[in-house]
Amino acid sequence: MANENMNIDKPKLTAKDFSSGLDVRWCPGCGDYSILAQVQRTFPAMGIPKEKFVWVSGIGCSSRFPYYMDTYGIHGIHGRAPAIASGLKVARPDLSVWVATGDGDLMSIGGNHFIHTCRKNIDLKILLFNNRIYGLTKGQYSPTSEQGKVTKSSPYGSVDYPFNPASLALGAEASFVARTLDRDPKHMQAMINRAAEHKGTAFIEIYQNCNIFNDGAFEVLTDKKSKADNIVVLEHGKPMVFGAEKDKGIVLDGFTPKVVSLADGKHTADDCWVHDEKDPNPLRAFIIAHMTDHEELPTPVGVFRQILKPTYDEGVENQIKGVKEKKGDGSLEKLLYSGNTWVVNGNGEVEK
Amino acid sequence: MAQENGKEVKSVSEVTVMFAGDSGDGMQLTGTQFSDTTAFVGNDLSTLPDYPAEIRAPAGTLYGVSGFQLHFSSNPIHTPGDSPDVLVAMNPAALKINLKNIKPHAVIVVNTDSFDKKNLNTAGYDENPLENDTLAGYKVFQVPITTLTENALEGSPLSIKEVQRCKNFFALGLMYWLYNRPLEPTIEWIETKFKKRPELIDANMKALKAGFYYGDATQLFTTRYTVKPASLPEGTYRNISGNEATAIGFVAASQLSGLPLFLGTYPITPASDILHYMSVYKNYGVKTFQAEDEIAGIASAIGAAFGGSLAVTTTSGPGLALKTEATGLAVMTELPLVIVDVQRGGPSTGLPTKTEQADLMQSIYGRNGESPVAVIAASTPKDCFYMAIEASRIALRFMTPVILLTDGYIANGAEPWKLPEIDELPEINVAPLDESKEFQPYNRDEFLARPWVKPGTPGMEHRIGGLEKQNITGNVNYEPDNHDFMVRLRQEKVDNIAKFIPDLEVDGEQEGDILVLGWGGTYGAITEAVKQMRAAGHKVSQAHMKYLNPMPANTEDVLKKFKTIIVPELNLGQLATLIRSKYLIDVVSHTKIKGLPFRAAEIRSKIEEILGGSNG
Numbered sequence: 001m002a003n004e005n006m007n008i009d010k011p012k013l014t015a016k017d018f019s020s021g022l023d024v025r026w027c028p029g030c031g032d033y034s035i036l037a038q039v040q041r042t043f044p045a046m047g048i049p050k051e052k053f054v055w056v057s058g059i060g061c062s063s064r065f066p067y068y069m070d071t072y073g074i075h076g077i078h079g080r081a082p083a084i085a086s087g088l089k090v091a092r093p094d095l096s097v098w099v100a101t102g103d104g105d106l107m108s109i110g111g112n113h114f115i116h117t118c119r120k121n122i123d124l125k126i127l128l129f130n131n132r133i134y135g136l137t138k139g140q141y142s143p144t145s146e147q148g149k150v151t152k153s154s155p156y157g158s159v160d161y162p163f164n165p166a167s168l169a170l171g172a173e174a175s176f177v178a179r180t181l182d183r184d185p186k187h188m189q190a191m192i193n194r195a196a197e198h199k200g201t202a203f204i205e206i207y208q209n210c211n212i213f214n215d216g217a218f219e220v221l222t223d224k225k226s227k228a229d230n231i232v233v234l235e236h237g238k239p240m241v242f243g244a245e246k247d248k249g250i251v252l253d254g255f256t257p258k259v260v261s262l263a264d265g266k267h268t269a270d271d272c273w274v275h276d277e278k279d280p281n282p283l284r285a286f287i288i289a290h291m292t293d294h295e296e297l298p299t300p301v302g303v304f305r306q307i308l309k310p311t312y313d314e315g316v317e318n319q320i321k322g323v324k325e326k327k328g329d330g331s332l333e334k335l336l337y338s339g340n341t342w343v344v345n346g347n348g349e350v351e352k
Numbered sequence: 353m354a355q356e357n358g359k360e361v362k363s364v365s366e367v368t369v370m371f372a373g374d375s376g377d378g379m380q381l382t383g384t385q386f387s388d389t390t391a392f393v394g395n396d397l398s399t400l401p402d403y404p405a406e407i408r409a410p411a412g413t414l415y416g417v418s419g420f421q422l423h424f425s426s427n428p429i430h431t432p433g434d435s436p437d438v439l440v441a442m443n444p445a446a447l448k449i450n451l452k453n454i455k456p457h458a459v460i461v462v463n464t465d466s467f468d469k470k471n472l473n474t475a476g477y478d479e480n481p482l483e484n485d486t487l488a489g490y491k492v493f494q495v496p497i498t499t500l501t502e503n504a505l506e507g508s509p510l511s512i513k514e515v516q517r518c519k520n521f522f523a524l525g526l527m528y529w530l531y532n533r534p535l536e537p538t539i540e541w542i543e544t545k546f547k548k549r550p551e552l553i554d555a556n557m558k559a560l561k562a563g564f565y566y567g568d569a570t571q572l573f574t575t576r577y578t579v580k581p582a583s584l585p586e587g588t589y590r591n592i593s594g595n596e597a598t599a600i601g602f603v604a605a606s607q608l609s610g611l612p613l614f615l616g617t618y619p620i621t622p623a624s625d626i627l628h629y630m631s632v633y634k635n636y637g638v639k640t641f642q643a644e645d646e647i648a649g650i651a652s653a654i655g656a657a658f659g660g661s662l663a664v665t666t667t668s669g670p671g672l673a674l675k676t677e678a679t680g681l682a683v684m685t686e687l688p689l690v691i692v693d694v695q696r697g698g699p700s701t702g703l704p705t706k707t708e709q710a711d712l713m714q715s716i717y718g719r720n721g722e723s724p725v726a727v728i729a730a731s732t733p734k735d736c737f738y739m740a741i742e743a744s745r746i747a748l749r750f751m752t753p754v755i756l757l758t759d760g761y762i763a764n765g766a767e768p769w770k771l772p773e774i775d776e777l778p779e780i781n782v783a784p785l786d787e788s789k790e791f792q793p794y795n796r797d798e799f800l801a802r803p804w805v806k807p808g809t810p811g812m813e814h815r816i817g818g819l820e821k822q823n824i825t826g827n828v829n830y831e832p833d834n835h836d837f838m839v840r841l842r843q844e845k846v847d848n849i850a851k852f853i854p855d856l857e858v859d860g861e862q863e864g865d866i867l868v869l870g871w872g873g874t875y876g877a878i879t880e881a882v883k884q885m886r887a888a889g890h891k892v893s894q895a896h897m898k899y900l901n902p903m904p905a906n907t908e909d910v911l912k913k914f915k916t917i918i919v920p921e922l923n924l925g926q927l928a929t930l931i932r933s934k935y936l937i938d939v940v941s942h943t944k945i946k947g948l949p950f951r952a953a954e955i956r957s958k959i960e961e962i963l964g965g966s967n968g
Contacts, residue, residue, distance in 0.1 A: 020815070022827070049810070051812075052807070066815050066817070067815050071813050072658075072807035073817075074655070074658055076817070077651075077677050080648070083643065083647065084654055084655040085655055086643075086648070087614065087654065087663070088656060090614070090652070091612065091614045091639060091661045092660065092806075112644055113651075116644035319634060320634045320635075322634075323635045326635075329635060332604060332774050332777070335607065336600070340590060341588050343588050344586055344588075345586060348583040350581055
């Protein structure tokens with residue numbers, strides 16, 4: 001699609017071309033600023049004409065996103081962005097449709113739409129701004145908040161178990177599942193580009209800091225001192241190695257991932273689990289997703305899984321094409337005067 | 353009186369038949385086949401399918417009875433008939449349920465095979481009604497339909513259960529004989545339907561013919577009837593149900609507007625057939641999206657509308673409730689969208705398979721905030737076609753959601769439809785883009801409609817959303833005066849639709865003592881009642897509201913010319929309340945909420961009561 005639409009006569013787009021010029025009203029220091037910046041940096045080089053991009057959002061801090069992008073956009077209602085975007089993409093497969101959403105919007109009120117969008121493999125790019133808190137309603141725990149979270153609505157700690165969004169997406173058969181961090185612009189840009197290139201539902205969970213209601217939620221993963229030891233960056237075909245000195249690796253013992261030292265001479269990188277994002281079996285991707293928030297394991301970021309299968313929207317197009325070839329294009333004449341009709345003549349008599 | 357095969361042939365002008373049996377007995381199919389054949393021989397007709405919500409309710413129960421009532425005539429008719437002249441009862445429960453509705457001296461054909469102890473008990477009969485005086489006064493024909501079907505299919509490779517399932521075709525054949533209908537249309541249907549199972553073609557055809565010849569051969573029946581074709585106007589006809597007409601109407605609107613059609617929906621009784629019909633029209637480019645829930649149904653339609661499709665979502669009352677918030681989004685974003693509500697008995701799950709008109713207030717007012725939408729209603733099965741086009745025409749021209757109300761009765765009921773000439777269909781125009789002005793998403797034309805600029809248009813990138821906005825620019829704006837201005841502006845835009853729709857027409861005297869004012873699916877019963885009153889020498893006028901919000905511009909003038917206005921409705925008086933509050937004109941509210949349509953007699957007696965009162 002991208003190449004067909006490229007207009008070589010036009011001057012090259014820049015990040016500024018994607019800024020709507022409206023005052024951005026997120027709190028100073030919010031992780032959303034970084035997401036907006038990385039999107040505005042990556043969009044110009046995607047080879048897609050600006051007018052073909054559409055941003056769709058629901059409700060929440062994240063969902064103000066479309067207002068700040070100078071593309072087509074709809075700021076929808078709570079939780080329904082995937083459904084609005086699905087209708088748009090099915091009606092207009094020529095468009096590049098992006099969803100900006102949050103952990104309340106997508107994992108709670110919009111959970112049903114999320115799993116069914118993944119299941120149908122509608123060609124949408126879904127960016128989940130996961131700050132593990134309700135921001136716009138001022139600080140209640142969210143469906144991704146850790147158990148025991150003390151908030152305004154859980155003064156004695158939340159009793160809920162949280163969702164693991166990547167695992168949920170995998171369970172719903174999303175064909176592209178990735179994770180990145182607001183404080184790692186380069187990595188986020190890479191993930192956005194990968195999602196744009198993917199044909200099918202592309203889901204990116206972005207760990208995003210809410211500095212007002214849940215500050216530091218991901219600090220251990222973003223802080224310069226701690227991040228190398230607590231994050232493993234997934235790369236297709238490469239062994240899972242991490243640590244400031246690249247001195248740790250992950251091995252798979254049966255179904256159980258374990259951290260081994262690459263410094264004690266017992267293991268080398270060759271012993272480590274080699275990431276295969278194209279594995280048709282989803283099992284290993286689930287194991288990766290469940291390495292999240294684990295005391296003994298680093299949190300994975302990168303592309304967990306990417307598989308290719310026909311999208312819903314192209315299935316619809318193909319079906320229409322097939323039926324048109326078989327039956328011929330419809331017309332008003334055919335529409336009305338087909339089926340079991342009979343004729344009453346001028347004498348009021350019935351003719352066949 | 354003519355004689356044929358030693359049988360008397362009696363000509364009658366109209367007949368109402370009720371086919372009734374267990375929900376698994378195939379009565380809906382029998383009724384539909386009889387209707388199609390009857391339409392085909394040129395009678396006017398009207399049908400009332402009445403079936404339980406359970407797919408296969410326990411056999412023999414009263415609540416499991418499925419009925420199909422059909423009124424056909426050599427004259428124009430408007431209702432499925434107040435009381436059947438003929439009852440075909442496939443079991444004791446079907447007899448018991450329908451006995452109170454049929455005419456005195458009606459013909460009853462019973463399947464005696466099903467009148468065993470178990471079925472009699474289940475139906476609550478202590479004694480067999482065929483053996484005491486329960487049926488005294490009726491013309492009862494006792495036919496062992498199951499046995500005769502089994503005999504006819506002797507040697508069939510089908511299982512005994514499958515053989516017995518063919519008994520509805522035996523009953524149908526017998527009724528075809530009794531009312532002189534040809535077998536060919538049903539034979540053709542059987543051949544197409546069971547193309548892949550020749551043994552079923554053979555069995556059903558044999559059962560059908562056996563029923564037909566049984567009528568001819570048996571001593572039981574001494575008379576058969578003919579109903580001459582109605583003198584319908586010249587033209588091409590087809591038999592149509594409301595749901596099919598709705599589906600075809602949207603496909604036609606797509607063709608007329610040149611816009612692709614998108615249906616986002618979730619199955620719900622009694623609206624699902626619209627989805628079924630529309631999903632066939634792939635070669636018209638129709639995209640049907642069976643969403644994960646009602647909300648996704650409308651939300652996907654909103655997305656498609658933003659993308660430039662003629663977008664539709666279909667539902668029934670509970671689904672309309674779920675679509676409430678998203679309807680508000682379409683109001684706020686000012687996108688064209690048609691929402692079809694095939695009304696059923698409520699509240700909550702209510703009576704899924706029964707009819708009602710109680711969603712009028714929900715449609716007009718049932719959203720948060722001041723959230724005006726256009727509301728229109730179809731009055732007969734074939735009218736659903738025209739109103740689907742009308743809903744599309746308004747939505748596209750005014751950039752507004754339009755709720756189209758139909759109901760279970762007209763959605764499932766069928767009637768012959770004289771097909772329109774293509775050039776009689778209305779033009780459909782979308783809100784124009786004024787190219788002389790700099791593009792702004794909320795610029796306004798003379799009706800206050802905003803331009804519809806679709807994604808993919810270079811240089812006109814814009815954002816819309818559910819937050820309050822500034823007029824013209826569409827930028828988010830929370831200022832008090834702006835909100836006041838925008839609320840009034842959105843209301844004025846919808847009010848402007850009154851300038852775009854036809855006036856309310858009065859049938860009969862334009863002023864006088866009595867006006868019967870209806871809306872929606874009560875049209876047939878009101879028309880019949882008014883016709884009967886006029887035949888008895890009374891002056892009664894009739895008006896039917898197809899546009900409920902806004903109402904036609906001349907509504908108040910029309911109503912003020914009558915001393916008494918009777919408003920029959922299948923709710924607790926919702927239109928009556930609207931008329932009173934809007935025009936300060938009192939009306940006589942005449943209501944029924946039984947899950948069934950009005951009978952003409954129920955409206956006629958109300959008119960008589962008023963006339964009696966005013967005379968005395």
